[in-house]
Amino acid sequence: MRASKSLSLILSACVAALLACDRGKDAVQSESSHAPEAAVSSPISFPADNGPLPAFDADRAMQYVKDIVRFGPRPLGSANHKKVEEYIKSHLNGDQVEDDAFTADTNLGKFPVHNIVAKFPGNRDGIIVFASHYDTNYPLRNTSYVGANDGASSSALLLEIANQLRGKQRDGYSVWLVWDDAEEAMKPDTEVDFMSDSLYGITHLAEKWQADGTLKKVKAFMLADMIGDADLNIDRESNSAPWLQNVIYEAATRLGYQSHFFAQTLRMDDDHIPFVKRGVASIDLIDFTYGYNNVFWHTSQDTVDKLSPQSLKIVGMVMLESVRILDKLDPLPPK
Ligand SMILES: [Zn+2]
Numbered sequence: 001m002r003a004s005k006s007l008s009l010i011l012s013a014c015v016a017a018l019l020a021c022d023r024g025k026d027a028v029q030s031e032s033s034h035a036p037e038a039a040v041s042s043p044i045s046f047p048a049d050n051g052p053l054p055a056f057d058a059d060r061a062m063q064y065v066k067d068i069v070r071f072g073p074r075p076l077g078s079a080n081h082k083k084v085e086e087y088i089k090s091h092l093n094g095d096q097v098e099d100d101a102f103t104a105d106t107n108l109g110k111f112p113v114h115n116i117v118a119k120f121p122g123n124r125d126g127i128i129v130f131a132s133h134y135d136t137n138y139p140l141r142n143t144s145y146v147g148a149n150d151g152a153s154s155s156a157l158l159l160e161i162a163n164q165l166r167g168k169q170r171d172g173y174s175v176w177l178v179w180d181d182a183e184e185a186m187k188p189d190t191e192v193d194f195m196s197d198s199l200y201g202i203t204h205l206a207e208k209w210q211a212d213g214t215l216k217k218v219k220a221f222m223l224a225d226m227i228g229d230a231d232l233n234i235d236r237e238s239n240s241a242p243w244l245q246n247v248i249y250e251a252a253t254r255l256g257y258q259s260h261f262f263a264q265t266l267r268m269d270d271d272h273i274p275f276v277k278r279g280v281a282s283i284d285l286i287d288f289t290y291g292y293n294n295v296f297w298h299t300s301q302d303t304v305d306k307l308s309p310q311s312l313k314i315v316g317m318v319m320l321e322s323v324r325i326l327d328k329l330d331p332l333p334p335k
Contacts, residue, residue, distance in 0.1 A: 044243060046250050047328040053255065054320035055164055058309035061316065064091075064156030065228060069148045069304055074134070075141035076104075076182050077111045084134055084155075085114055088179050091159050092118045095166065100208060104200040108138070108186045115201045116179040118162055122170030126219040128323050129176045131202065131271055132158050133183030133225070137298055144300040148307055149290055153228025155179055157316050164320065172327025173219060180205060183271050195269055206274035219332055220244055221275040221282040222322070226297070227315040229287050230308035232260045234315070238267035239276050240283040243333040248283060251321035257314045264289065281332075285315060 067087065068074075074081040089097065100115035132154030136147040146152070158177045165175055182200035185192070209215040222244070227234070236245060245262065252258040272282040290296045296306055326332065 044246055044250075044329070044333060046325060049254065049321070049324055049328070051324065054317045054324070056313050056316040056320070057160060057163065058313035060163070061156050061160035061312040062307070062309040064159045065148060065152045065307060065312070066304055068134070068152040068155060069146045073141055073143070073145055074136045074147070074151075075138045075184075076106075076113065076135055076186070078141065081135060085116065088116055088134065088155065088159065092116070092162060095119070095162065096121070100201075100205050102204055104182055104204070106182075106186045106200065107192050107197045111182070113182045113201050113204065115181055115205050117205075118177045120162075120165040120170060120175045120177070122172045122174040122327075124173050124327065125217070126173045127176050127214070127217050128173045128326060129178055129218055129221045129275075130158055130161060130319060131178040131180055131221065131223045133181065133201070133271055134179050135181050135184055137184045138186045139188050140298065145298070145302065147302055148304045149226050149228045149302050150297065151183075153226065153307055153312065154224040157224055157227060157312050160312070161316055161320065170327075172323065175323060178202075178205065180271060195273075199271055199274060202271040203274045206278055210278055215278060215280065218275070218280050220326060221272060221280050222319060223270060223272045223282070223284045223286075224315060224319070225270055225284060225286040226290055227285060227287060228307035228311050229290050230306060230311060231289075232308070232311040232314060233263055233287050233289055234261045234285050235268075235288055236262040236265040237270075237284040237286060238265060239269075239273065241281040244281050244283040247322050247325050247329075248285070248318060251318045251325055255314075255317055255321060257318060260314055261318075285319070
């Protein structure tokens with residue numbers, strides 16, 4: 001079913017964001033809304049999980065958001081951007097970290113790009129990747145735009161997830177956390193097509209992992225983006241794998257958080273696309289209704305006061321619970 005109501009919502013969002021509307025998260029179309037659907041692919045028989053609830057320190061995660069925002073705008077190539085790189089790495093001391101640094105040839109010239117990957121090993125063959133971009137929108141670099149929700153919230157989420165994974169031998173898949181760079185477009189998409197001017201960091205990482213054989217081991221790629229909104233409504237994103245959406249919904253249901261998931265369906269061009277294109281089961285966990293008609297997105301109103309520690313906790317716990325479900329699914333559903 002295609003709901004024109006939702007389509008107009010997205011169009012309005014672009015109008016509202018007029019000057020800055022580069023579709024950094026490119027909402028291509030919207031298809032339906034209303035009640036969450038329990039399943040859109042073949043039913044999965046989920047194994048029971050009688051273990052303790054995942055842990056997540058919401059206040060600590062929120063402090064990370066505030067710390068990242070305090071650096072100010074962090075567009076590619078800026079001093080603030082470098083400081084955030086160092087901030088993230090300083091919280092991964094002692095962890096197994098892969099630095100993926102390269103020079104991107106963008107529409108505005110060459111820029112240093114730096115993905116940071118922290119690896120938490122498990123005893124099962126295979127990797128679950130969680131990802132978040134940490135850069136802020138380049139066209140807004142000379143404004144007060146700090147991307148509290150768009151970039152900082154999900155990057156902070158991953159830092160807290162690292163705290164929960166650290167020092168424990170996972171009885172399941174390895175979990176790799178990716179803080180990827182240069183997700184945002186360099187030019188407004190009124191000038192340049194979004195997909196030809198964005199996702200520089202994650203595309204490089206996907207290419208690298210394809211070349212060195214890592215990609216074959218990635219069982220699932222889970223992207224978190226704009227997940228800090230106090231009014232949390234994670235969308236059902238149409239480029240995502242339906243069976244992975246079912247895993248997320250099952251995890252949310254087990255934790256009692258299902259009302260925050262999948263009331264609205266959207267299609268997004270976002271950091272999961274390079275993995276989708278390479279056949280990796282992927283999901284974009286995004287709440288693209290940030291303020292009425294998404295009015296806070298890519299504006300100087302994307303500030304910490306719009307966010308809630310509880311939203312970080314909901315998404316963090318659901319992601320961690322979903323990995324425990326994946327650990328026990330054997331075999332995983334076909335891609
Ligand atoms: Zn953005």
